[in-house]
Amino acid sequence: MKRDPNLYPLSWQHQNGLMAVLLLKKGINKGADVQVMSDFIHSLWEAELKEHFLAEEKALVPGNDKQHQTYYQQLKTEHQLLVGMIEIISRQEADLILINKFQQQLEQHIRFEEREFFPWLEQHFSAAELEKMGAQLQHLPSKTCVNYQVKFWE
Numbered sequence: 001m002k003r004d005p006n007l008y009p010l011s012w013q014h015q016n017g018l019m020a021v022l023l024l025k026k027g028i029n030k031g032a033d034v035q036v037m038s039d040f041i042h043s044l045w046e047a048e049l050k051e052h053f054l055a056e057e058k059a060l061v062p063g064n065d066k067q068h069q070t071y072y073q074q075l076k077t078e079h080q081l082l083v084g085m086i087e088i089i090s091r092q093e094a095d096l097i098l099i100n101k102f103q104q105q106l107e108q109h110i111r112f113e114e115r116e117f118f119p120w121l122e123q124h125f126s127a128a129e130l131e132k133m134g135a136q137l138q139h140l141p142s143k144t145c146v147n148y149q150v151k152f153w154e
Helices: 005-030 034-059 066-090 096-124 127-135
Strands: none
Touching (some): 005 034, 005 096, 005 127, 034 096, 066 096
């Protein structure tokens, strides 16, 4: 699927998020240490997710369209759920069940945005509106979580 270039910064970060999901799945299947995976999630939060969530909530804010409001509310609700999980993980109170729920929720959230919300935005917003969104997203870093120092997934 071809993505509007103005949404590229978010989609690039989504690719990294899906890589993180894959690495966590591998870590879970290999019986990796929960604390190591928790540290990985905290690192992902600090390096990318925190700013990503804020940028989405600022740039993709809805106007009067009911469908856009519905999508935006789902985005915010899912962000809040993920942030709540990250807060528990960051306090070193995670277990394997929470790590697994986190990776599942992150994957589901990214799939929702890429398969439903972004295509809707591309269909219903003008090029100028998308450019305005894109201007608010250009600062987002594009990193790769596979460079994490502890390769718990191997």
